[in-house]
Amino acid sequence: MTELARLRNFSIVAHIDHGKSTLADRIIERCGALEAREMRGQVLDSMDLERERGITIKAQTVRLKYTARDGGDYIFNLVDTPGHVDFSYEVSRSMRACEGSLLLVDATQGVEAQTLANAYQAIDADHEIVVVLNKIDLPAAEPEKIKEQIEDILGLDAADALLISAKTGDGVDAVMEQIVHRLPPPSGEVAAPLKALVVDSWYDPYLGVVTLVRVKQGRLEKGMRARFMGTGAVHPIDRVGVFSPKPVVIDELGPGEVGFITAGIKDIADAQVGDTVTDDKKPADAPLPGFRPSQPVVFCGMFPADGGDYPALRDALGKLRLNDASFAYEPENSQALGFGFRCGFLGLLHLEIIQARLDREFDLDLVLTAPSVVYRLYRRDGSMMELHNPADFPDPTQVDYLEEPWIKATIIVPDDFLGPVLQLCTEKRGIQEQLTYVGQRAMVVYRLPLNEVVYDFYDRLKSISRGYASFDYDMVGFDRSDLVKMDIMINGDRVDSLALMVHRSMAEARGRALCERLQELIPRQQYQVAIQAAIGGKVIARETVKAMRKDVLAKCYGGDVTRKRKLLEKQKAGKKRMRQFGKIEIPQEAFLAALKMETS
Amino acid sequence: MSCTVSAAPAPAAPAGDPGFGLYVHWPFCRAKCPYCDFNSHVRAEVDQDRWRRALLAELDHVAALAPAAGPLRSIFFGGGTPSLMPPATTAAVIDRAVARFGAEAGIEITLEANPTSVEAARFRAYRDAGVDRVSLGVQALNDADLTALGREHSAAEALAAVALAARTFPRFSFDLIYARPGQDAAAWEAELGRALDHAGDHLSLYQLTLEPGTRFHALAERGRLRLPPDDTQAELYRLSHDLLAAAGLAAYEVSNHARPGAESRHNLVYWRGGAFAGIGPGAHGRLDLASGRVGTSTERWPERWLDRVERDGHGLAPFEPLDAVTRLAELVMMGLRLAEGVPLARIEQLAGRPWRETLDARGLARAERRGHLTVEDGRLKATPQGRLLLDAVLVDLLP
Ligand SMILES: Nc1nc2c(ncn2[C@@H]2O[C@H](COP(=O)(O)OP(=O)(O)O)[C@@H](O)[C@H]2O)c(=O)[nH]1
Ligand SMILES: C[S@@+](CC[C@H](N)C(=O)[O-])C[C@H]1O[C@@H](n2cnc3c(N)ncnc32)[C@H](O)[C@@H]1O
Ligand code: SF4
Ligand SMILES: [Mg+2]
Numbered sequence: 001m002t003e004l005a006r007l008r009n010f011s012i013v014a015h016i017d018h019g020k021s022t023l024a025d026r027i028i029e030r031c032g033a034l035e036a037r038e039m040r041g042q043v044l045d046s047m048d049l050e051r052e053r054g055i056t057i058k059a060q061t062v063r064l065k066y067t068a069r070d071g072g073d074y075i076f077n078l079v080d081t082p083g084h085v086d087f088s089y090e091v092s093r094s095m096r097a098c099e100g101s102l103l104l105v106d107a108t109q110g111v112e113a114q115t116l117a118n119a120y121q122a123i124d125a126d127h128e129i130v131v132v133l134n135k136i137d138l139p140a141a142e143p144e145k146i147k148e149q150i151e152d153i154l155g156l157d158a159a160d161a162l163l164i165s166a167k168t169g170d171g172v173d174a175v176m177e178q179i180v181h182r183l184p185p186p187s188g189e190v191a192a193p194l195k196a197l198v199v200d201s202w203y204d205p206y207l208g209v210v211t212l213v214r215v216k217q218g219r220l221e222k223g224m225r226a227r228f229m230g231t232g233a234v235h236p237i238d239r240v241g242v243f244s245p246k247p248v249v250i251d252e253l254g255p256g257e258v259g260f261i262t263a264g265i266k267d268i269a270d271a272q273v274g275d276t277v278t279d280d281k282k283p284a285d286a287p288l289p290g291f292r293p294s295q296p297v298v299f300c301g302m303f304p305a306d307g308g309d310y311p312a313l314r315d316a317l318g319k320l321r322l323n324d325a326s327f328a329y330e331p332e333n334s335q336a337l338g339f340g341f342r343c344g345f346l347g348l349l350h351l352e353i354i355q356a357r358l359d360r361e362f363d364l365d366l367v368l369t370a371p372s373v374v375y376r377l378y379r380r381d382g383s384m385m386e387l388h389n390p391a392d393f394p395d396p397t398q399v400d401y402l403e404e405p406w407i408k409a410t411i412i413v414p415d416d417f418l419g420p421v422l423q424l425c426t427e428k429r430g431i432q433e434q435l436t437y438v439g440q441r442a443m444v445v446y447r448l449p450l451n452e453v454v455y456d457f458y459d460r461l462k463s464i465s466r467g468y469a470s471f472d473y474d475m476v477g478f479d480r481s482d483l484v485k486m487d488i489m490i491n492g493d494r495v496d497s498l499a500l501m502v503h504r505s506m507a508e509a510r511g512r513a514l515c516e517r518l519q520e521l522i523p524r525q526q527y528q529v530a531i532q533a534a535i536g537g538k539v540i541a542r543e544t545v546k547a548m549r550k551d552v553l554a555k556c557y558g559g560d561v562t563r564k565r566k567l568l569e570k571q572k573a574g575k576k577r578m579r580q581f582g583k584i585e586i587p588q589e590a591f592l593a594a595l596k597m598e599t600s
Numbered sequence: 601m602s603c604t605v606s607a608a609p610a611p612a613a614p615a616g617d618p619g620f621g622l623y624v625h626w627p628f629c630r631a632k633c634p635y636c637d638f639n640s641h642v643r644a645e646v647d648q649d650r651w652r653r654a655l656l657a658e659l660d661h662v663a664a665l666a667p668a669a670g671p672l673r674s675i676f677f678g679g680g681t682p683s684l685m686p687p688a689t690t691a692a693v694i695d696r697a698v699a700r701f702g703a704e705a706g707i708e709i710t711l712e713a714n715p716t717s718v719e720a721a722r723f724r725a726y727r728d729a730g731v732d733r734v735s736l737g738v739q740a741l742n743d744a745d746l747t748a749l750g751r752e753h754s755a756a757e758a759l760a761a762v763a764l765a766a767r768t769f770p771r772f773s774f775d776l777i778y779a780r781p782g783q784d785a786a787a788w789e790a791e792l793g794r795a796l797d798h799a800g801d802h803l804s805l806y807q808l809t810l811e812p813g814t815r816f817h818a819l820a821e822r823g824r825l826r827l828p829p830d831d832t833q834a835e836l837y838r839l840s841h842d843l844l845a846a847a848g849l850a851a852y853e854v855s856n857h858a859r860p861g862a863e864s865r866h867n868l869v870y871w872r873g874g875a876f877a878g879i880g881p882g883a884h885g886r887l888d889l890a891s892g893r894v895g896t897s898t899e900r901w902p903e904r905w906l907d908r909v910e911r912d913g914h915g916l917a918p919f920e921p922l923d924a925v926t927r928l929a930e931l932v933m934m935g936l937r938l939a940e941g942v943p944l945a946r947i948e949q950l951a952g953r954p955w956r957e958t959l960d961a962r963g964l965a966r967a968e969r970r971g972h973l974t975v976e977d978g979r980l981k982a983t984p985q986g987r988l989l990l991d992a993v994l995v996d997l998l999p
Contacts, residue, residue, distance in 0.1 A: 524830070526989055526992055527970075546831075548989065548992065549830055549833070549834030549835075550833055550834035550837055550988050551988070551989045551990070551991045552854055552937075552987060552988060552989065552990040552991050553809070553854075553991060554806055554807035554809065554854060554855050555806050555807065555809040555811075555855070559623050559870055559876060559885065559886070560884045561886065561895070561930050561933075561934065562884065562897070562920065564933065565926070565929060565930055565933060568929075568994055568995060571991065571995045572998065
């Protein structure tokens with residue numbers, strides 16, 4: 001067990017790409033935790049996918065030994081936090097495992113939306129905060145201006161901010177010393193009943209579920225029967241260890257320490273992030289505050305492009321779920337797409353990550369329906385159902401009213417682009433709550449319906465601000481709303497997977513846009529194709545794809561029969577990738593594009 | 601490749617026998633047309649002796665491979681521009697081919713010619729060499745379009761060549777390309793009317809196709825060349841059919857029109873699924889060997905082909921064995937281009953099964969229901985509407 005005064009637990013909070021992973025690498029190097037040859041860029045991002053996308057998905061921790069200039073030996077626990085909106089709950093849990101934060105800001109970019117969101121979480125968690133300005137090696141760095149921003153926007157004292165380059169290592173030694181001298185050590189009674197916070201958990205094919213914990217009080221050791229207070233699950237601990245960053249088994253963890261346990265847990269839902277672990281024999285009287293199981297808010301259908309891949313998709317989703325308790329799925333059957341699953345995610349990024357992993361790790365070719373959010377549907381008989389799929393919308397006469405989820409969005413944007421950003425938010429039914437200026441940049445806070453945000457909000461925000469706007473959000477709850485279900489019909493047949501929920505005021509425009517898009521995407525067929533958008537029985541938009549007039553190779557290839565045959569074979573292969581809608585076949589690519597509804 | 605046709609005494613094809621043909625590829629042109637992706641190349645000089653010897657050597661080689669093949673129903677000199685070939689070479693190839701394979705009575709011997717005055721001057725020599733039909737690449741009847749197509753001749757020059765061909769050869773045909781940029785129905789109708797004034801018993805009308813790798817394709821990609829809209833293209837096609845049918849030159853194939861009996865017997869061999877030998881660079885063939893039907897092809901690049909023939913006696917690539925399923929696909933794919941359709945007996949003979957079982961049942965039912973295919977006189981035929989959509993129909997139909 002480590003003496004409390006020698007422990008420092010901290011996280012690095014930053015907007016994406018401000019250099020968090022790079023700084024973590026430098027800190028790990030300074031501690032000599034890894035042999036030089038084991039060092040590769042961004043050691044903490046263990047999944048290949050993260051390496052590629054450059055974002056940190058799973059919060060992870062590393063325990064490091066640091067000898068300070070004063071000659072004292074210290075143990076650092078660096079808890080890496082996910083940097084994106086979709087994972088704000090995970091961010092807040094990992095914050096609760098620490099006493100301090102390094103607030104890292106790119107000195108060329110300044111404060112961005114996620115800087116703000118994460119800094120507020122650190123403040124909420126009562127962290128001591130050390131401000132670090134990164135990338136001062138770049139000529140565009142403006143440390144003085146950024147310090148001012150930090151004071152203006154965040155109200156933090158930036159006079160002592162450290163100026164570093166995580167890339168060159170410049171200034172990193174000072175960071176190490178500040179961790180020792182500015183950040184407080186943890187506290188906690190060894191003799192008290194065990195309370196350990198679950199910071200993260202994931203599935204390891206060899207160890208089963210690995211649970212990362214921060215001990216708040218008491219002692220955690222091998223052989224103990226661990227009780228997860230939120231879920232009630234009890235499992236005997238068979239391994240206690242720390243990450244250095246390689247896993248190392250140790251005897252026990254005491255107050256203030258961060259490490260992992262394995263306990264023969266099969267289902268990751270038994271070890272949920274934010275839950276409290278106690279000793280089943282000598283339990284704590286109350287769990288640590290604030291546990292809430294993660295709730296998917298964005299849903300979409302996932303179908304194998306080739307129906308024969310259904311069992312493979314089922315197995316793959318099962319495997320992903322092992323590693324990610326916040327990802328939910330249930331079987332779904334669509335007339336257009338066949339058998340698949342309705343999947344729930346924390347947000348759009350989460351969805352993208354799962355999709356990319358399915359593609360990469362399982363080599364599955366998928367069709368995804370347009371993302372939708374969860375609605376609360378109140379029936380006339382007073383009962384409520386959560387609507388995850390527009391196709392499940394009941395007979396309208398049974399419906400009393402609907403509620404939709406709202407978010408609070410924070411957007412930081414250069415002055416020049418403010419006009420179009422405000423316009424976008426208004427168009428998306430947003431309600432302005434705040435508008436402040438920081439130098440040349442504006443910070444706006446809006447309440448927005450999540451369903452408008454999942455529909456092309458990111459893309460448009462990015463394009464109207466040429467990428468300069470940053471964005472973060474928090475869920476704020478459900479509100480009553482005038483929502484309708486819109487059906488898309490192709491030659492009179494409802495296409496279940498294209499149905500969507502939409503606010504009545506937006507229905508007509510959305511219906512028209514969708515019909516037009518489909519009209520562009522559906523190639524001419526041997527017969528005319530009618531595309532309609534309808535609410536209830538009422539058609540609100542329509543388009544027609546005229547019948548194909550001619551499709552025959554009119555040029556002569558003479559004796560090159562093989563070439564002609566190969567051309568046909570290619571067409572035939574393309575046809576296999578068609579989706580059948582009634583009598584109409586739509587190329588899968590067109591269908592996907594319609595689901596995405598990019599506005600390009 | 602061969603795209604020609606000629607008109608003549610009715611091909612006395614014994615029922616069910618598609619005949620045997622020889623295709624000879626001449627790969628050189630005076631200039632490369634910007635729409636053309638045929639195996640054609642511009643060369644400052646061609647060693648005519650070597651080329652003659654090489655063609656004859658490859659002919660001997662192929663004849664030895666397929667000793668049972670023949671007699672010839674047709675010989676076709678395609679290109680490239682075969683009217684740049686020395687007539688003596690043409691004569692030597694014809695003589696050797698007849699010596700090796702034998703010839704049916706009334707053998708058809710066609711040569712593709714570009715309608716410039718230079719080439720027209722040699723028509724007599726080709727006639728003396730044994731050519732009895734020419735197919736002229738007229739392409740368009742107005743000079744602006746001919747320039748746009750990169751052609752080396754004017755409309756007047758082309759029509760003069762047509763007139764000379766009509767006097768020199770027993771049969772002739774010419775090609776036009778339609779659905780050219782900016783062309784509308786009225787312009788095409790007028791042009792076709794003029795074409796009919798000069799036509800013999802056969803005309804080929806090819807819809808302009810943008811082929812990857814050509815200049816036209818690159819221009820279109822960059823938005824600097826635009827074909828008429830789909831609907832116009834279809835209208836031009838239909839217009840051609842109606843107009844030529846009224847003039848007695850009904851379409852006997854998707855792009856080919858002739859008076860009855862004046863069809864190109866050479867191309868009928870292809871469309872009816874017959875065997876043919878192909879010599880010269882990039883030539884294709886279909887040969888019946890002891891092992892069964894194979895597809896043949898030769899080295900495309902002229903100089904490499906020449907070197908290979910001089911070294912190995914031929915420029916053939918490894919054969920492509922054609923199994924029953926593939927042969928069937930080819931038979932149906934080619935045969936449905938013809939108005940006469942495909943004899944059901946041929947399908948069954950090839951598949952050894954009732955013909956319906958060899959095709960995609962749903963695709964067949966759909967095409968029949970939609971009126972795209974019919975069964976008539978023991979033949980499976982595409983209706984005129986079906987032929988317009990033939991590629992889509994075939995994709996549904998072939999298993
Ligand atoms: N020039 C410069 N580039 C840096 C510095 N720190 C990080 N970067 C680069 O910034 C990008 C994002 O860094 P990363 O550590 O992945 O950021 P994260 O998203 O916050 O984890 C990478 O291309 C880094 O190489 C620095 O101090 N100077
Ligand atoms: C082998 S080619 C050319 C024969 C000869 N060298 C000539 O140009 O007159 C036969 C015919 O194919 C047609 N053709 C060639 N390329 C074409 C294209 N891209 N689209 C439509 N028809 C084409 C032309 O009508 C041409 O006459
Ligand atoms: S002359 Fe004929 S073969 Fe030669 S490039 Fe032109 S179209 Fe092609
Ligand atoms: Mg990172």
